[in-house]
Amino acid sequence: MPSERYTAFIDKLRDINVANSVAALLEWDQDTYMPPRGAETRAAQLALMTGVAHERLVDDDFRAALEAVEQERDEAPIVATNVREARRVFDRAAKLPTRLVQDIARATTLARADWAKARVDKNFTLFAPHLKKLLDLKREVAEKIGFKTDPYDALMDEFEPGTRSSDVQQVFDELRPELTSLVAELRDAPRRPDTPVLRRHCPRDAQDKFSRTLAAAIGYDFERGRIDPATHPFCLGLSPNDVRITTRYNEHFVPMSIFGTIHETGHALYEQGLPFEHAHTPAGEFISLGIHESQSRLWENMVGRNRAFWEHFFPQLTARFTELANVSLDDWHFAVNSVQPSYIRVEADEVTYNLHIMLRFDLERQMIAGELAVDDVPAAWNAAFEQSLGLTPPNDAQGCLQDVHWSIGIFGYFPTYALGNLYAAQLFTAARHALPELDDQFCRGEFAPLLDWLRINIHRHGKRFRAPELIERVTGTALTHEPFMQYLKNKYGPLYGI
């Protein structure tokens, strides 16, 4: 039986997180169904909800409730998880003065608008003063939060608690040369995929139906979710019983909806697999963005771009899309695994993707450390891009202005994308060991064994373990690039004939 103090603490904690879930629904609605002119009212609603959640978090009542349960020193995993994580969130919030939070809110509102304009105009100088201001503010955040040696750690901790940037750096340093050399090998490989087949016309309605078929087949529960179109795909988890995804369609590039939907479904399977009885408390929440991304990338790339997956779904694909009727399974599988260095991160294949991330990680750390001046960012970006991807961006819109993150004051988020790829490979390798029939099951359209394995090993634990601890528990090793490189070589070697 939980103590009365604990129950009172949980009630308060839930209220804070329910307020955050309301804000999340407001954002979902904004990106899906809100009328064009509703933005001003929506901003007021979001500001209110952010305020409600913040007020209740930094309230003396909540601090007292938290301290009371801390004194009970209950070591039951659920209790310990909720107390530990509530303390972490409380401390982060309590350390930041209201003035600083408001300054950031104002600065990002202005920065985002000018970033959008700068990107359209391909003119970095319009965005530069905002970036300077935001870096000053984020350095102040890092100072207030506190850090051992690297201010970047204080920022990254928001998204990837328990992982230090030096750990990430070490793995990236090992990954980079191997990845660069694989990209070079693939560039000079004897075989090339026939990518123009991906540009054949596929009607939107059929894409929508096919995407839903795939999402349901891999385990997405439509009784507890829904799919809607949106400009930028995302996943919203209000609770495990209301997990919505969005996707997008290009009638001349069907992989966008197929793999976009599988990716978001991967996120959604994680959210639907969290324990509902602990909804709106850390014991019912995802671990980190890196672990979240590991789920989406595992399903998108390791399952969705797997040949066994298409053994099962290819007949449905060619039946749905008449223009693909004369394509072979081999050609399709090769085409959706095409590797080609390109400028835009969100369009990158799974081999070159991490190169985009490592570049951002390096630049962000230098910017936060004050080692790279804002005015030098475009040149630094282009030099690094040339070095790692062999291309020079034709302009800043296709270079350092391409992502929204910096304009909304988000630094330390990018590395979680790469961690997701590496964790996905570690987890998928472990799943393969545990489930030796995996490919045969995929060929038969059976995805429940893999999902069950993920549910048992990852989803059901909520935030009980930090990411490094979970990965070590489940895979037997700490964060490493090796399974990822091995996975790439196993797949791309035979495909490209290298």
Next chain:
Amino acid sequence: MPSERYTAFIDKLRDINVANSVAALLEWDQDTYMPPRGAETRAAQLALMTGVAHERLVDDDFRAALEAVEQERDEAPIVATNVREARRVFDRAAKLPTRLVQDIARATTLARADWAKARVDKNFTLFAPHLKKLLDLKREVAEKIGFKTDPYDALMDEFEPGTRSSDVQQVFDELRPELTSLVAELRDAPRRPDTPVLRRHCPRDAQDKFSRTLAAAIGYDFERGRIDPATHPFCLGLSPNDVRITTRYNEHFVPMSIFGTIHETGHALYEQGLPFEHAHTPAGEFISLGIHESQSRLWENMVGRNRAFWEHFFPQLTARFTELANVSLDDWHFAVNSVQPSYIRVEADEVTYNLHIMLRFDLERQMIAGELAVDDVPAAWNAAFEQSLGLTPPNDAQGCLQDVHWSIGIFGYFPTYALGNLYAAQLFTAARHALPELDDQFCRGEFAPLLDWLRINIHRHGKRFRAPELIERVTGTALTHEPFMQYLKNKYGPLYGI
């Protein structure tokens, strides 16, 4: 320039109303897009938002801010409106003990579930104990709120501030015999409409398109709104810039979507016409449910069932719906104005509708006054129904169990539907005087002159005037049934040949 005190007061007041608008969006989402299993999380979100709005309203800070602006005695209309109405809402909330509010919340949750079951089972005894409990609680509410002579006034005041039930009773007493005699005349009339044409098959997609055409034509701004399907049509106003309506479709009864959409558009035109600069304060809010309903009924019945309206839209109707191609304009116009006593309020025509309301008004007042025992409600309902509509309900599902209102603790709401009809007729008569070309304009598809008249005379004022005051200002007379009866006779006399 508003005083600093006033600005501080308005900030607090806006926050309360923005919290209410967030709750309204949560309800809209629940009725449109929420996944089936999302209900439990949604209940937690709604409870949080109701709590946030209530806490901020009864907070000592808000009371102090309100008292401070009251002392300034600023008589500028906007200021005076906001202070007066904030005081009214504050007093109503402050007078109700938290215990009573919680008791009502619990009782209605249980009552609603058993009401739904009782309706399916056609078994009033299942609902009776809940109704007794709710009546006790609502009598306590009336005592706490206070009233001069009739406890029903304290309840009705929530929905129709400034209108006493004795005033309503007087108008109903005058209306009833005239209405009953008109219904009898129509029953024995020489001409009958060909209503089976309304049952012809009209595809849902074409209904959707046609409804949107109609809504846009009468002035609904889709940049500030949207239409979605829902089981029970309603209108959601988050602010004048985000006003959404829902509608429903029956492929074998096209009037459902046509007049349902026009009705909700009428509500939406009011919401979109409120002054955005005063959004989330009383100066930017609707006056009362009666006035709101006057707008929906005016557009639905006085415009949408007007022959001139169909002079314009009939060619589009027959072009859209092939099964209506051989129907004449006269036959269509007569069919959509068919009068036929029936059991269900929401399906009633505009002549018999008020008889349904008056019956509920009488029973509710007797129940609240303790003059009618709950166990006697079905018999009293059926007797009154027989007397006013000449029909005896075959069971309680088609009788006293048909409406949700009592099960959610709502008493004093029903009369606002009839007030809406009467106000609509008063306002439409005034508009006709002011705009003698109205019918010609309708024939040409011009609805802006009428909408502008409503905007200027009603919408732009927000809550500046109470309903009785507004009606007297705009029409020159107090609430009266005469324009309504005159309107009915003018329309139905020629149609039915009486």
